[in-house]
Amino acid sequence: MKQIVVISGKGGTGKTIITASFASLAKSKVMADCDVDAADLHLLLHPTIRETHEFSAGKTALIDQQQCTQCGKCQEVCRFGAIVNYLVDPISCEGCGICFHICPEKAIKMVDNLSGKWFVSETRHGPFVHAKLGIAEENSGKLVTLVRQNAKLIAEEEEKDFVIIDGPPGIGCPVIASLSGVDIALIVTEATLSGIHDLERVAGVAHHFGIKGVVCINKFDLNLVVTGKIEEYCHGNSIGLVGKIPFDTSVTEALVRGLPVVEHSNNEVTHEVRNLWEKILRI
Amino acid sequence: MIIAVASGKGGTGKTTIAVNLALSLGNVQFLDCDVEEPNAHIFLKPEITYTHQVNLPVPKVNQDRCSYCGKCAEVCAYNAIAVVKDHVLVFPELCHGCGGCSIFCPEDAIEEINRPIGVLEEGKSGSISFIDGKLNLGEALAVPLVKAVKKAGLGICPNNDQVTSNNHLTIIDVPPGTSCPVIHSVKGSNFCLLVTEPTPFGLNDLVLAVGVLRKLRIPFGVLINRADVGDTKVDEYCQREKIPILMRIPMDRNIAIAYSKGIPMIEVKPEYKKKFIKLYEKIEQLTSG
Numbered sequence: 001m002k003q004i005v006v007i008s009g010k011g012g013t014g015k016t017i018i019t020a021s022f023a024s025l026a027k028s029k030v031m032a033d034c035d036v037d038a039a040d041l042h043l044l045l046h047p048t049i050r051e052t053h054e055f056s057a058g059k060t061a062l063i064d065q066q067q068c069t070q071c072g073k074c075q076e077v078c079r080f081g082a083i084v085n086y087l088v089d090p091i092s093c094e095g096c097g098i099c100f101h102i103c104p105e106k107a108i109k110m111v112d113n114l115s116g117k118w119f120v121s122e123t124r125h126g127p128f129v130h131a132k133l134g135i136a137e138e139n140s141g142k143l144v145t146l147v148r149q150n151a152k153l154i155a156e157e158e159e160k161d162f163v164i165i166d167g168p169p170g171i172g173c174p175v176i177a178s179l180s181g182v183d184i185a186l187i188v189t190e191a192t193l194s195g196i197h198d199l200e201r202v203a204g205v206a207h208h209f210g211i212k213g214v215v216c217i218n219k220f221d222l223n224l225v226v227t228g229k230i231e232e233y234c235h236g237n238s239i240g241l242v243g244k245i246p247f248d249t250s251v252t253e254a255l256v257r258g259l260p261v262v263e264h265s266n267n268e269v270t271h272e273v274r275n276l277w278e279k280i281l282r283i
Numbered sequence: 284m285i286i287a288v289a290s291g292k293g294g295t296g297k298t299t300i301a302v303n304l305a306l307s308l309g310n311v312q313f314l315d316c317d318v319e320e321p322n323a324h325i326f327l328k329p330e331i332t333y334t335h336q337v338n339l340p341v342p343k344v345n346q347d348r349c350s351y352c353g354k355c356a357e358v359c360a361y362n363a364i365a366v367v368k369d370h371v372l373v374f375p376e377l378c379h380g381c382g383g384c385s386i387f388c389p390e391d392a393i394e395e396i397n398r399p400i401g402v403l404e405e406g407k408s409g410s411i412s413f414i415d416g417k418l419n420l421g422e423a424l425a426v427p428l429v430k431a432v433k434k435a436g437l438g439i440c441p442n443n444d445q446v447t448s449n450n451h452l453t454i455i456d457v458p459p460g461t462s463c464p465v466i467h468s469v470k471g472s473n474f475c476l477l478v479t480e481p482t483p484f485g486l487n488d489l490v491l492a493v494g495v496l497r498k499l500r501i502p503f504g505v506l507i508n509r510a511d512v513g514d515t516k517v518d519e520y521c522q523r524e525k526i527p528i529l530m531r532i533p534m535d536r537n538i539a540i541a542y543s544k545g546i547p548m549i550e551v552k553p554e555y556k557k558k559f560i561k562l563y564e565k566i567e568q569l570t571s572g
Binding site for chain 1 (some may be wrong): 291292293294295298317319320321322325358360379380381382383386387404418420421422423424425458459460461462463465466470482483484487488489494495498510513514539540542543544545564
Protein backbone atom coordinates (compact mmCIF):
# COMPACT_ATOMS: atom_id res chain seq x y z
CA MET A 1 0.00 0.00 0.00
CA LYS A 2 1.30 3.43 -0.97
CA GLN A 3 0.41 6.81 0.46
CA ILE A 4 0.27 9.75 -1.94
CA VAL A 5 -0.25 13.32 -0.76
CA VAL A 6 -1.18 16.22 -3.03
CA ILE A 7 0.27 19.53 -1.79
CA SER A 8 1.11 22.88 -3.38
CA GLY A 9 2.59 25.49 -1.07
CA LYS A 10 0.46 28.18 -2.70
CA GLY A 11 -3.29 27.83 -2.29
CA GLY A 12 -5.72 27.49 -5.18
CA THR A 13 -3.38 25.82 -7.66
CA GLY A 14 -5.77 22.89 -8.19
CA LYS A 15 -4.90 20.30 -5.50
CA THR A 16 -8.46 19.24 -4.78
CA ILE A 17 -9.54 19.15 -8.44
CA ILE A 18 -6.66 16.79 -9.20
CA THR A 19 -7.15 14.68 -6.04
CA ALA A 20 -10.85 14.21 -6.90
CA SER A 21 -9.89 13.02 -10.38
CA PHE A 22 -7.49 10.50 -8.83
CA ALA A 23 -10.45 9.23 -6.74
CA SER A 24 -12.17 8.53 -10.01
CA LEU A 25 -9.12 7.02 -11.77
CA ALA A 26 -7.53 4.90 -9.01
CA LYS A 27 -9.09 1.48 -8.70
CA SER A 28 -8.27 0.47 -5.15
CA LYS A 29 -7.84 3.27 -2.63
CA VAL A 30 -9.00 5.14 0.45
CA MET A 31 -9.39 8.92 0.08
CA ALA A 32 -8.44 11.36 2.86
CA ASP A 33 -9.01 15.12 3.06
CA CYS A 34 -6.28 16.60 5.23
CA ASP A 35 -7.07 20.24 4.45
CA VAL A 36 -9.08 20.15 7.67
CA ASP A 37 -9.55 23.88 8.13
CA ALA A 38 -10.92 24.52 4.63
CA ALA A 39 -11.98 21.06 3.45
CA ASP A 40 -13.44 20.96 -0.06
CA LEU A 41 -12.95 17.42 -1.39
CA HIS A 42 -16.37 16.36 -0.05
CA LEU A 43 -17.97 18.77 -2.53
CA LEU A 44 -16.77 16.52 -5.37
CA LEU A 45 -16.98 13.10 -3.67
CA HIS A 46 -20.46 13.54 -2.10
CA PRO A 47 -19.87 11.31 0.91
CA THR A 48 -22.49 9.44 2.91
CA ILE A 49 -21.23 9.74 6.48
CA ARG A 50 -21.03 6.36 8.27
CA GLU A 51 -19.21 7.37 11.44
CA THR A 52 -18.80 10.72 13.21
CA HIS A 53 -16.16 11.13 15.91
CA GLU A 54 -15.41 14.07 18.12
CA PHE A 55 -11.89 15.40 18.16
CA SER A 56 -10.54 16.97 21.28
CA ALA A 57 -7.02 18.31 21.59
CA GLY A 58 -5.42 20.80 23.88
CA LYS A 59 -6.94 22.72 26.75
CA THR A 60 -7.96 26.30 27.55
CA ALA A 61 -7.60 28.01 30.91
CA LEU A 62 -10.70 29.13 32.76
CA ILE A 63 -10.59 31.36 35.86
CA ASP A 64 -13.17 30.85 38.57
CA GLN A 65 -14.07 34.45 39.41
CA GLN A 66 -15.39 33.45 42.86
CA GLN A 67 -12.03 32.03 43.91
CA CYS A 68 -9.81 34.56 42.13
CA THR A 69 -8.20 37.15 44.46
CA GLN A 70 -6.85 39.18 41.52
CA CYS A 71 -3.24 38.71 42.63
CA GLY A 72 -2.18 38.94 38.99
CA LYS A 73 0.37 36.09 39.04
CA CYS A 74 -1.31 34.38 36.08
CA GLN A 75 -1.07 37.52 33.94
CA GLU A 76 2.59 37.90 34.83
CA VAL A 77 3.59 34.41 33.67
CA CYS A 78 1.39 34.13 30.56
CA ARG A 79 3.57 34.68 27.49
CA PHE A 80 0.66 34.58 25.08
CA GLY A 81 -1.05 37.72 26.38
CA ALA A 82 -4.11 35.56 26.97
CA ILE A 83 -5.08 36.88 30.41
CA VAL A 84 -6.29 40.47 30.72
CA ASN A 85 -8.22 41.79 33.71
CA TYR A 86 -8.27 38.30 35.23
CA LEU A 87 -10.16 36.93 32.25
CA VAL A 88 -8.84 34.40 29.74
CA ASP A 89 -9.11 35.13 26.04
CA PRO A 90 -9.64 31.60 24.68
CA ILE A 91 -8.36 32.62 21.24
CA SER A 92 -4.97 33.69 22.57
CA CYS A 93 -4.66 30.89 25.16
CA GLU A 94 -2.32 28.14 23.93
CA GLY A 95 -3.23 25.80 26.77
CA CYS A 96 0.23 25.66 28.34
CA GLY A 97 -1.30 25.58 31.83
CA ILE A 98 1.38 27.70 33.52
CA CYS A 99 -1.35 29.93 34.99
CA PHE A 100 -3.09 26.82 36.34
CA HIS A 101 0.13 25.66 38.02
CA ILE A 102 1.06 29.06 39.45
CA CYS A 103 -2.32 30.22 40.82
CA PRO A 104 -1.99 30.27 44.64
CA GLU A 105 -5.79 30.09 45.04
CA LYS A 106 -6.24 27.12 42.68
CA ALA A 107 -8.81 29.27 40.92
CA ILE A 108 -7.82 28.20 37.40
CA LYS A 109 -9.04 25.06 35.62
CA MET A 110 -7.79 23.67 32.34
CA VAL A 111 -10.79 22.71 30.19
CA ASP A 112 -10.62 20.28 27.23
CA ASN A 113 -11.19 21.89 23.84
CA LEU A 114 -13.73 20.34 21.51
CA SER A 115 -11.63 21.09 18.48
CA GLY A 116 -13.57 19.46 15.69
CA LYS A 117 -15.07 16.32 14.20
CA TRP A 118 -13.83 13.62 11.89
CA PHE A 119 -15.83 11.31 9.71
CA VAL A 120 -15.58 7.94 8.00
CA SER A 121 -17.73 8.03 4.89
CA GLU A 122 -18.69 5.95 1.91
CA THR A 123 -18.55 7.41 -1.59
CA ARG A 124 -19.09 5.91 -5.02
CA HIS A 125 -15.29 5.94 -5.22
CA GLY A 126 -14.86 3.97 -1.99
CA PRO A 127 -14.04 4.89 1.60
CA PHE A 128 -13.32 8.52 2.48
CA VAL A 129 -11.97 9.90 5.77
CA HIS A 130 -12.42 13.63 6.34
CA ALA A 131 -12.77 16.18 9.10
CA LYS A 132 -14.07 19.55 10.12
CA LEU A 133 -12.03 21.73 12.43
CA GLY A 134 -14.19 23.71 14.87
CA ILE A 135 -14.55 27.45 14.19
CA ALA A 136 -11.40 29.29 15.27
CA GLU A 137 -9.94 26.11 16.80
CA GLU A 138 -6.31 25.08 16.89
CA ASN A 139 -4.43 21.81 16.64
CA SER A 140 -5.21 21.18 12.98
CA GLY A 141 -1.94 19.20 12.72
CA LYS A 142 -3.24 16.65 15.23
CA LEU A 143 -6.55 16.36 13.38
CA VAL A 144 -4.63 15.76 10.14
CA THR A 145 -2.70 12.96 11.83
CA LEU A 146 -5.94 11.40 13.07
CA VAL A 147 -7.50 11.49 9.60
CA ARG A 148 -4.40 9.91 8.09
CA GLN A 149 -4.14 7.17 10.72
CA ASN A 150 -7.73 6.14 10.15
CA ALA A 151 -7.48 6.24 6.36
CA LYS A 152 -4.38 4.05 6.57
CA LEU A 153 -6.11 1.63 8.93
CA ILE A 154 -9.04 1.20 6.54
CA ALA A 155 -6.66 0.78 3.59
CA GLU A 156 -4.81 -1.99 5.43
CA GLU A 157 -7.98 -3.75 6.58
CA GLU A 158 -9.55 -3.65 3.14
CA GLU A 159 -6.22 -4.34 1.38
CA LYS A 160 -6.34 -1.24 -0.79
CA ASP A 161 -3.41 -0.22 -2.98
CA PHE A 162 -3.39 3.50 -2.10
CA VAL A 163 -4.25 6.16 0.42
CA ILE A 164 -4.70 9.37 -1.58
CA ILE A 165 -4.47 12.49 0.55
CA ASP A 166 -5.66 15.99 -0.32
CA GLY A 167 -3.21 18.22 1.55
CA PRO A 168 -3.49 21.77 2.87
CA PRO A 169 -1.72 24.84 1.41
CA GLY A 170 1.34 26.35 3.11
CA ILE A 171 4.39 24.67 4.63
CA GLY A 172 3.59 24.69 8.39
CA CYS A 173 2.20 22.29 10.95
CA PRO A 174 -0.76 20.75 9.01
CA VAL A 175 1.39 20.35 5.87
CA ILE A 176 4.15 18.60 7.82
CA ALA A 177 1.51 16.32 9.40
CA SER A 178 0.10 15.54 5.92
CA LEU A 179 3.52 14.84 4.50
CA SER A 180 5.32 12.80 7.12
CA GLY A 181 5.89 9.18 6.10
CA VAL A 182 4.14 9.30 2.71
CA ASP A 183 5.61 7.52 -0.32
CA ILE A 184 5.06 10.30 -2.83
CA ALA A 185 4.23 14.00 -2.55
CA LEU A 186 2.67 15.38 -5.73
CA ILE A 187 3.29 19.13 -5.72
CA VAL A 188 0.75 20.99 -7.85
CA THR A 189 2.07 24.38 -8.92
CA GLU A 190 0.98 26.95 -11.47
CA ALA A 191 2.83 28.95 -14.11
CA THR A 192 3.14 32.13 -12.06
CA LEU A 193 6.03 33.71 -10.14
CA SER A 194 4.10 33.09 -6.90
CA GLY A 195 3.62 29.47 -7.93
CA ILE A 196 7.34 28.87 -8.51
CA HIS A 197 8.30 30.75 -5.33
CA ASP A 198 5.96 28.61 -3.22
CA LEU A 199 6.91 25.41 -5.07
CA GLU A 200 10.56 25.92 -4.14
CA ARG A 201 9.64 26.33 -0.47
CA VAL A 202 7.29 23.34 -0.23
CA ALA A 203 9.68 21.13 -2.24
CA GLY A 204 12.35 22.17 0.28
CA VAL A 205 10.09 20.99 3.12
CA ALA A 206 9.45 17.63 1.39
CA HIS A 207 13.19 17.22 0.89
CA HIS A 208 13.82 18.18 4.54
CA PHE A 209 11.63 15.26 5.66
CA GLY A 210 13.10 12.87 3.08
CA ILE A 211 9.90 12.61 1.01
CA LYS A 212 10.04 12.03 -2.74
CA GLY A 213 8.39 14.99 -4.44
CA VAL A 214 7.12 15.14 -8.03
CA VAL A 215 5.69 18.20 -9.75
CA CYS A 216 2.67 18.96 -11.90
CA ILE A 217 2.27 22.42 -13.50
CA ASN A 218 -1.34 23.52 -13.68
CA LYS A 219 -2.42 26.25 -16.13
CA PHE A 220 1.03 25.84 -17.70
CA ASP A 221 0.00 27.79 -20.82
CA LEU A 222 -0.68 30.96 -18.81
CA ASN A 223 3.01 31.85 -18.90
CA LEU A 224 5.36 29.65 -20.90
CA VAL A 225 8.43 31.52 -19.64
CA VAL A 226 7.57 30.66 -16.03
CA THR A 227 6.71 27.09 -17.08
CA GLY A 228 10.21 26.89 -18.55
CA LYS A 229 11.68 28.11 -15.28
CA ILE A 230 9.75 25.48 -13.31
CA GLU A 231 11.00 22.79 -15.71
CA GLU A 232 14.55 24.02 -15.19
CA TYR A 233 14.09 24.05 -11.43
CA CYS A 234 12.76 20.47 -11.44
CA HIS A 235 15.58 19.29 -13.69
CA GLY A 236 18.24 21.03 -11.60
CA ASN A 237 16.94 19.52 -8.37
CA SER A 238 16.23 16.02 -9.75
CA ILE A 239 12.50 16.41 -9.12
CA GLY A 240 10.32 14.51 -11.60
CA LEU A 241 7.96 16.66 -13.70
CA VAL A 242 4.94 14.39 -14.13
CA GLY A 243 2.30 16.62 -15.67
CA LYS A 244 1.46 19.85 -17.48
CA ILE A 245 -2.21 20.78 -17.50
CA PRO A 246 -3.51 23.62 -19.69
CA PHE A 247 -5.96 26.29 -18.55
CA ASP A 248 -9.51 25.42 -19.53
CA THR A 249 -12.94 26.63 -18.42
CA SER A 250 -14.20 23.02 -18.29
CA VAL A 251 -12.42 22.71 -14.92
CA THR A 252 -14.70 25.35 -13.36
CA GLU A 253 -17.76 23.87 -15.10
CA ALA A 254 -17.00 20.45 -13.58
CA LEU A 255 -16.57 22.07 -10.17
CA VAL A 256 -19.94 23.80 -10.41
CA ARG A 257 -21.54 20.46 -11.35
CA GLY A 258 -19.82 18.82 -8.36
CA LEU A 259 -17.87 16.36 -10.48
CA PRO A 260 -14.19 15.41 -10.81
CA VAL A 261 -13.09 16.96 -14.11
CA VAL A 262 -12.28 13.53 -15.63
CA GLU A 263 -15.97 12.61 -15.27
CA HIS A 264 -17.21 15.88 -16.76
CA SER A 265 -15.32 16.34 -19.99
CA ASN A 266 -13.08 14.62 -22.45
CA ASN A 267 -10.49 17.13 -23.59
CA GLU A 268 -6.84 18.05 -23.26
CA VAL A 269 -7.19 18.71 -19.52
CA THR A 270 -8.65 15.30 -18.76
CA HIS A 271 -6.14 13.62 -21.08
CA GLU A 272 -3.31 15.27 -19.10
CA VAL A 273 -4.83 14.35 -15.72
CA ARG A 274 -5.12 10.69 -16.84
CA ASN A 275 -1.48 10.77 -18.01
CA LEU A 276 -0.49 12.27 -14.67
CA TRP A 277 -2.12 9.41 -12.77
CA GLU A 278 -0.50 6.81 -15.09
CA LYS A 279 2.91 8.38 -14.42
CA ILE A 280 2.36 8.32 -10.66
CA LEU A 281 1.39 4.63 -10.88
CA ARG A 282 4.75 3.92 -12.51
CA ILE A 283 6.84 5.62 -9.77
CA MET B 284 -7.31 51.53 10.72
CA ILE B 285 -6.31 47.95 10.03
CA ILE B 286 -7.80 46.09 7.07
CA ALA B 287 -7.14 42.35 6.81
CA VAL B 288 -7.53 40.62 3.44
CA ALA B 289 -8.48 36.97 3.95
CA SER B 290 -10.35 34.22 2.11
CA GLY B 291 -10.61 30.73 3.58
CA LYS B 292 -9.87 29.18 0.20
CA GLY B 293 -6.41 29.64 -1.24
CA GLY B 294 -5.74 31.20 -4.63
CA THR B 295 -8.83 33.42 -4.73
CA GLY B 296 -6.74 36.58 -5.08
CA LYS B 297 -5.97 37.78 -1.53
CA THR B 298 -2.47 38.94 -2.36
CA THR B 299 -3.61 40.58 -5.61
CA ILE B 300 -6.31 42.55 -3.79
CA ALA B 301 -4.15 43.46 -0.79
CA VAL B 302 -1.25 44.62 -3.00
CA ASN B 303 -3.38 46.61 -5.44
CA LEU B 304 -5.42 48.20 -2.67
CA ALA B 305 -2.14 49.32 -1.04
CA LEU B 306 -0.73 50.62 -4.34
CA SER B 307 -3.95 52.46 -5.22
CA LEU B 308 -4.08 54.24 -1.85
CA GLY B 309 -0.36 54.79 -1.34
CA ASN B 310 1.24 55.85 1.95
CA VAL B 311 0.08 52.74 3.82
CA GLN B 312 1.73 50.02 5.83
CA PHE B 313 1.66 46.52 4.33
CA LEU B 314 2.05 43.41 6.50
CA ASP B 315 2.37 40.03 4.77
CA CYS B 316 1.25 37.60 7.48
CA ASP B 317 1.24 34.59 5.13
CA VAL B 318 4.59 33.59 6.61
CA GLU B 319 4.42 30.05 5.20
CA GLU B 320 4.17 31.25 1.61
CA PRO B 321 4.71 35.03 1.50
CA ASN B 322 4.15 36.36 -2.03
CA ALA B 323 3.41 40.09 -1.69
CA HIS B 324 7.10 40.94 -2.10
CA ILE B 325 6.96 39.50 -5.64
CA PHE B 326 4.55 42.31 -6.62
CA LEU B 327 5.64 45.15 -4.34
CA LYS B 328 9.37 44.50 -4.87
CA PRO B 329 10.29 46.30 -1.65
CA GLU B 330 13.79 47.41 -0.88
CA ILE B 331 14.50 45.46 2.30
CA THR B 332 16.37 47.64 4.77
CA TYR B 333 16.22 45.47 7.87
CA THR B 334 16.21 41.70 8.30
CA HIS B 335 16.27 39.93 11.59
CA GLN B 336 15.87 36.45 12.95
CA VAL B 337 12.74 35.53 14.91
CA ASN B 338 13.31 33.08 17.73
CA LEU B 339 11.29 30.97 20.09
CA PRO B 340 12.68 30.36 23.59
CA VAL B 341 13.31 26.66 24.25
CA PRO B 342 14.69 24.99 27.39
CA LYS B 343 18.32 24.04 27.89
CA VAL B 344 18.91 21.81 30.90
CA ASN B 345 21.99 22.19 33.04
CA GLN B 346 22.65 18.51 33.75
CA ASP B 347 24.92 19.35 36.71
CA ARG B 348 22.12 21.02 38.63
CA CYS B 349 19.27 18.74 37.50
CA SER B 350 17.98 16.29 40.12
CA TYR B 351 15.74 14.47 37.58
CA CYS B 352 12.69 15.18 39.70
CA GLY B 353 10.48 15.31 36.60
CA LYS B 354 8.67 18.55 37.45
CA CYS B 355 9.46 20.07 34.03
CA ALA B 356 7.90 17.13 32.19
CA GLU B 357 4.90 17.25 34.50
CA VAL B 358 4.08 20.88 33.73
CA CYS B 359 4.82 20.77 29.98
CA ALA B 360 1.51 20.63 28.10
CA TYR B 361 3.19 19.86 24.78
CA ASN B 362 5.31 16.81 25.74
CA ALA B 363 8.35 18.81 24.69
CA ILE B 364 10.46 17.71 27.64
CA ALA B 365 10.82 14.23 29.15
CA VAL B 366 12.84 12.83 32.05
CA VAL B 367 14.08 9.28 31.68
CA LYS B 368 16.05 8.04 34.72
CA ASP B 369 19.07 10.34 34.68
CA HIS B 370 18.45 11.96 31.32
CA VAL B 371 16.33 14.94 30.31
CA LEU B 372 15.25 14.93 26.69
CA VAL B 373 14.12 18.16 25.02
CA PHE B 374 12.08 18.12 21.78
CA PRO B 375 12.48 21.74 20.63
CA GLU B 376 10.10 21.41 17.65
CA LEU B 377 7.21 20.62 20.05
CA CYS B 378 7.99 23.51 22.42
CA HIS B 379 5.67 26.54 22.35
CA GLY B 380 8.05 28.62 24.47
CA CYS B 381 5.66 29.06 27.42
CA GLY B 382 8.55 29.01 29.90
CA GLY B 383 6.77 26.70 32.36
CA CYS B 384 9.65 24.25 32.74
CA SER B 385 12.13 26.93 33.74
CA ILE B 386 9.65 28.68 36.08
CA PHE B 387 8.80 25.49 37.97
CA CYS B 388 12.23 23.81 38.06
CA PRO B 389 13.04 23.58 41.79
CA GLU B 390 16.80 23.33 41.10
CA ASP B 391 16.92 26.35 38.79
CA ALA B 392 18.52 24.01 36.27
CA ILE B 393 16.69 25.20 33.14
CA GLU B 394 17.67 28.22 31.12
CA GLU B 395 16.00 29.26 27.90
CA ILE B 396 17.89 29.56 24.67
CA ASN B 397 16.73 30.95 21.33
CA ARG B 398 15.65 28.64 18.57
CA PRO B 399 15.30 30.43 15.20
CA ILE B 400 11.96 29.80 13.45
CA GLY B 401 12.11 32.33 10.64
CA VAL B 402 13.10 35.81 9.55
CA LEU B 403 11.33 39.13 9.53
CA GLU B 404 12.00 41.62 6.74
CA GLU B 405 11.21 45.32 6.78
CA GLY B 406 11.52 47.71 3.90
CA LYS B 407 9.92 50.24 1.60
CA SER B 408 8.16 50.05 -1.73
CA GLY B 409 7.63 53.65 -2.84
CA SER B 410 5.36 55.21 -0.22
CA ILE B 411 4.40 51.80 1.21
CA SER B 412 6.17 50.53 4.32
CA PHE B 413 6.51 46.79 4.02
CA ILE B 414 7.00 43.96 6.51
CA ASP B 415 6.87 40.23 5.90
CA GLY B 416 7.90 37.06 7.69
CA LYS B 417 9.45 33.96 6.17
CA LEU B 418 9.01 30.73 8.12
CA ASN B 419 12.05 28.44 8.02
CA LEU B 420 11.57 25.32 5.90
CA GLY B 421 10.56 22.35 8.06
CA GLU B 422 9.30 24.61 10.86
CA ALA B 423 5.76 23.78 12.04
CA LEU B 424 4.83 26.79 14.18
CA ALA B 425 3.77 29.77 12.08
CA VAL B 426 1.89 31.69 14.78
CA PRO B 427 4.90 33.13 16.68
CA LEU B 428 6.19 34.56 13.39
CA VAL B 429 2.76 36.00 12.49
CA LYS B 430 2.75 37.68 15.90
CA ALA B 431 6.27 39.03 15.30
CA VAL B 432 5.21 40.59 11.97
CA LYS B 433 2.21 42.24 13.62
CA LYS B 434 4.27 43.42 16.56
CA ALA B 435 6.87 44.95 14.25
CA GLY B 436 4.18 46.72 12.22
CA LEU B 437 1.75 47.75 14.90
CA GLY B 438 4.11 48.45 17.77
CA ILE B 439 2.42 46.22 20.28
CA CYS B 440 1.48 42.59 20.30
CA PRO B 441 -2.03 42.57 18.85
CA ASN B 442 -3.55 40.43 21.55
CA ASN B 443 -6.90 41.31 23.02
CA ASP B 444 -7.72 43.89 20.38
CA GLN B 445 -5.45 46.52 21.87
CA VAL B 446 -4.53 47.84 18.47
CA THR B 447 -7.86 49.17 17.29
CA SER B 448 -6.90 52.82 17.61
CA ASN B 449 -4.25 53.33 14.99
CA ASN B 450 -4.29 56.36 12.71
CA HIS B 451 -2.08 54.88 10.07
CA LEU B 452 -3.71 52.58 7.53
CA THR B 453 -2.39 49.04 7.69
CA ILE B 454 -3.24 46.35 5.15
CA ILE B 455 -2.68 42.73 6.19
CA ASP B 456 -2.29 39.89 3.71
CA VAL B 457 -3.68 36.85 5.57
CA PRO B 458 -2.77 33.19 4.88
CA PRO B 459 -5.45 30.83 3.48
CA GLY B 460 -7.52 28.55 5.71
CA THR B 461 -9.35 29.22 8.97
CA SER B 462 -7.03 27.89 11.69
CA CYS B 463 -4.49 29.43 14.08
CA PRO B 464 -2.26 31.41 11.67
CA VAL B 465 -5.36 32.98 10.09
CA ILE B 466 -6.92 33.88 13.43
CA HIS B 467 -3.75 35.51 14.70
CA SER B 468 -3.37 37.43 11.42
CA VAL B 469 -6.89 38.93 11.42
CA LYS B 470 -7.17 39.42 15.18
CA GLY B 471 -7.29 43.08 16.16
CA SER B 472 -8.25 44.27 12.65
CA ASN B 473 -10.98 46.87 12.21
CA PHE B 474 -12.28 45.24 9.06
CA CYS B 475 -11.73 42.07 7.10
CA LEU B 476 -12.19 41.90 3.35
CA LEU B 477 -13.03 38.32 2.29
CA VAL B 478 -11.93 37.53 -1.24
CA THR B 479 -13.84 34.66 -2.80
CA GLU B 480 -14.77 33.18 -6.16
CA PRO B 481 -18.25 32.11 -7.28
CA THR B 482 -17.66 28.33 -7.16
CA PRO B 483 -18.72 25.62 -4.69
CA PHE B 484 -15.19 25.66 -3.18
CA GLY B 485 -15.23 29.45 -2.91
CA LEU B 486 -18.63 29.40 -1.19
CA ASN B 487 -17.79 26.52 1.20
CA ASP B 488 -14.63 28.23 2.42
CA LEU B 489 -16.29 31.67 2.54
CA VAL B 490 -18.91 30.27 4.93
CA LEU B 491 -16.11 28.91 7.17
CA ALA B 492 -14.27 32.25 7.11
CA VAL B 493 -17.48 34.11 7.98
CA GLY B 494 -17.86 31.81 11.01
CA VAL B 495 -14.38 32.77 12.20
CA LEU B 496 -14.96 36.52 11.76
CA ARG B 497 -18.30 36.40 13.54
CA LYS B 498 -16.66 34.58 16.44
CA LEU B 499 -13.89 37.20 16.54
CA ARG B 500 -16.48 39.99 16.14
CA ILE B 501 -14.65 41.63 13.27
CA PRO B 502 -16.80 43.47 10.68
CA PHE B 503 -16.36 42.11 7.16
CA GLY B 504 -17.44 42.38 3.54
CA VAL B 505 -16.93 40.28 0.43
CA LEU B 506 -15.05 40.84 -2.81
CA ILE B 507 -15.97 38.42 -5.58
CA ASN B 508 -13.05 37.73 -7.87
CA ARG B 509 -13.48 36.13 -11.31
CA ALA B 510 -17.07 37.18 -10.72
CA ASP B 511 -18.41 35.95 -14.05
CA VAL B 512 -17.34 32.30 -13.82
CA GLY B 513 -19.10 29.59 -11.82
CA ASP B 514 -22.58 30.07 -10.37
CA THR B 515 -24.65 32.59 -8.39
CA LYS B 516 -24.64 30.82 -5.01
CA VAL B 517 -22.07 33.13 -3.38
CA ASP B 518 -24.34 36.09 -4.23
CA GLU B 519 -27.38 34.29 -2.85
CA TYR B 520 -25.51 33.40 0.35
CA CYS B 521 -24.35 36.99 0.89
CA GLN B 522 -27.86 38.30 0.30
CA ARG B 523 -29.34 35.78 2.75
CA GLU B 524 -26.73 36.55 5.41
CA LYS B 525 -26.83 40.33 4.73
CA ILE B 526 -23.12 40.43 3.95
CA PRO B 527 -22.12 43.43 1.82
CA ILE B 528 -20.53 42.64 -1.54
CA LEU B 529 -18.06 45.50 -1.92
CA MET B 530 -16.51 44.81 -5.28
CA ARG B 531 -16.57 42.42 -8.22
CA ILE B 532 -13.72 41.72 -10.58
CA PRO B 533 -14.57 39.76 -13.72
CA MET B 534 -12.31 37.02 -15.08
CA ASP B 535 -9.66 38.64 -17.24
CA ARG B 536 -6.83 36.72 -18.84
CA ASN B 537 -4.71 39.89 -18.93
CA ILE B 538 -4.93 40.21 -15.14
CA ALA B 539 -3.97 36.53 -14.79
CA ILE B 540 -0.99 36.97 -17.13
CA ALA B 541 0.18 40.10 -15.28
CA TYR B 542 -0.13 38.13 -12.03
CA SER B 543 1.95 35.30 -13.47
CA LYS B 544 4.76 37.80 -14.19
CA GLY B 545 4.59 39.48 -10.78
CA ILE B 546 3.02 42.66 -12.20
CA PRO B 547 0.33 44.38 -10.09
CA MET B 548 -3.03 44.49 -11.92
CA ILE B 549 -3.39 48.29 -11.72
CA GLU B 550 -0.34 48.57 -13.98
CA VAL B 551 -2.11 46.72 -16.79
CA LYS B 552 -5.61 47.86 -15.84
CA PRO B 553 -5.14 51.44 -14.49
CA GLU B 554 -8.94 51.93 -14.41
CA TYR B 555 -8.98 49.67 -11.33
CA LYS B 556 -7.08 52.21 -9.25
CA LYS B 557 -10.26 54.28 -8.85
CA LYS B 558 -12.24 51.15 -8.03
CA PHE B 559 -9.81 50.22 -5.25
CA ILE B 560 -10.03 53.74 -3.80
CA LYS B 561 -13.82 53.42 -3.93
CA LEU B 562 -13.53 50.04 -2.17
CA TYR B 563 -11.56 51.69 0.62
CA GLU B 564 -14.18 54.44 0.93
CA LYS B 565 -16.89 51.81 1.31
CA ILE B 566 -14.86 50.08 4.03
CA GLU B 567 -14.39 53.42 5.81
CA GLN B 568 -18.14 53.98 5.71
CA LEU B 569 -18.84 50.50 7.06
CA THR B 570 -16.41 50.90 9.95
CA SER B 571 -17.27 54.48 10.89
CA GLY B 572 -20.83 53.64 11.93
